[in-house]
Amino acid sequence: MELPLFPTTVVGSWPRTREVLLGLRDRRADRISDADFQKIADQAVLDCLQAQDEAGIDIVSDGEQRRDNFISFVADKLENVKMLTVAELLDYVEDKASFEEILGKLDVPAYSLSNPAAFGKIARRKPIALDEYQFLRRHTDRAIKVALPGPYLLTRSMWVEGLSGAAYPTKESLAEDVVRILREELEDLIREGVAFVQFDEPVLTELVFTQKNANRTFMCGALTAKADAEEELQFATGLMNQVMEDMRGRGTRTGVHICRGNWSTQEDVLLKGPYSPLMPYLSQMNVDQLILEYATPRAGELAAIQALEGKELGLGAVNPRTEDIEAVQDLVNKAMEAAKYLSPEQIFLNPDCGFGTFAQRPMNTIDRSKAKLGVLAQAAQLLRQHYS
Template identity: 30%
Template sequence: MSNQRTAPTRATHVGSLLRPAELLRARQDHAAGRIDAQTLTAAEDTAIQVILDVQRDSGIGPYTDGEYRRNDFMSQLTGGTDGFVAQAPTLDWNAAGDERHPDDAILNLIGGKLLHRDRFAEREATFLARHAPGPFKVTIPEVTNFVVANWQAGVSDEAYPTRADLVDDLAAVLQSEVEALVRDGVRHIQIDAPCFTSFVNDKLIAVFEAEGLDPRDLLRRCVEADARIVAGLREQGVTVGMHICRGNYRGQWFNEGTYDGIAEDVFGGIPVDHWLLEYDTDRAGSFAPIRHVPAGTTVVLGLVTTKTGALENPDDLVRRIDEASRHLPLDALALSPQCGFASEVQGNPLTWDDQRRKLDLVVSTAQRVWG
């Protein structure tokens, strides 16, 4: 197997994309028993072919399937892993103004010992290998997401007395899947970690402390688990990116807090090829923490929001990239939207045309800055 990793692209996106109306209807029809699984798969295949064309026409890369086969960015893992129970966690989402939406995403609590049962990204990888017009990536969730969002006292603690106790078993689940992806021939894997910012969220820090946990020790344990997975992938020549945001659900966010409190542990502790970092609002703070990113690692600046359809001013984007270049060389930077357009099936409150304009803006701005 070649150890040649994919060269960084200057214009990329995080992974999930808005589902077209036809696919949403097909999913509803399947849930209601009006169509069978084979018909739903055919609808997914057709929609993925369309979104691959959209990515090709915009010039953005590497390709993804838009996560069109998933209910949300973590659902394939929960569906393929023993130990999850059909009970939704209670998550406190934040929204601009009065636009708060109730959380009805399909998320499951941990109620038993976690064990990898079925592949959860095989169909995605196989289809992309056959149909992507160029290099593609497969996205998987990260350990910390489940430590924060899927452990609950009274449900999870018989199997895992504390959140910290599930880290190793969850890492083993992810390790099994990424090893299989490598055997499938996947050369680019992205790990999505929106809950690292829980460790700069005062509300959640208080929750961890009330449970008798040291938040910094819990963070480091998650970082060490991720680092083992990432190092193993890179030794096999796989390009690895990691995405950090503050949650992304129908225009809402989950965490608040800047990168300052986690940058040294996270950026310095996980040996990825590139970081995809949310930077579309003041919630992210300054660019100063990216100084902790090791030499040779790219930072993809998530400056274009996916939470609304309002289009950013390209001059403002160029100015912000220039600001970031005071902390890392311009050649170590790239540009993307701040998160996916649809981290769960309904997606964020913007239109298909809004999404396309934002992809085009990322590409045109990158061309302007890097040529």
């Protein structure tokens, strides 16, 4: 599908309505059937699609309306994976007081987030996102983006010492099955003609910007990362490239999304620092695009994107966590600055992250989210006029 210059897209998630939240809760408690929940979610997806259409977005998503968050939804899709709250994960942490201190500083109550953990050999019970794509495809002619948890995120999240060890003695052994599962899903999505598959790897910034207790993470309850950031980044890069082997050039654009945390509207508790320490690794990832957060000063200077070496940039241009609606000209100026380092054909426009990453803790309202997408589309129109 041919795209215009400066294509606009989303990172994935959209705020859930009260009906969806109740549906998620009732399905989890077996008060309604999965079929009943899917009817609720179907309508929510159509409403999300309409919002993107009205805003003028070129590459749309289903808003992840069927997911409780960007990673834990896989527990319903995979064999031998169960959900644990962060509070339950504390049972597996040696230094409980330190871990609780980190969660407190990061505005993440231990009871409010849940984590998928492997307790046996994992395999796909059913497609991870293929069914979501198939429903959306029936209702739009626009290009579609599908977001999947990245292999490093899944591996760090699901390997919990004391729980996973019987099936997977090390997290590296679990990673082999994670890669296999993601390759199976990617093959299915490519076969179906998905325009864009985005892998989410939000923990990569934590490796370089979190100094204290570097083997702990706020995002996915992973308790196993090595303190050596370089070793972890090499591991993450290798996993991504294993997933992508022989996958490019088959009609589906692929990308990796790296943000600085999207769990709080309080900017001062989110990670801060330039992308430059990550660029040697990101430039080695065998994907078409890097989706990076640049709507906030916390991201550092745009000059770091020079290291992308021919890859596309998904330019984070609006902040999903703020109430203020960005000025169109500010977005135009940011894209023009990016065009000093990459060609206009390499630049896509998107929010920094999702608008509804956690179902129960959306980053913004539906109305403000739609308004932010609207200014994104307006900026793209001005940029097309300027560079055409």
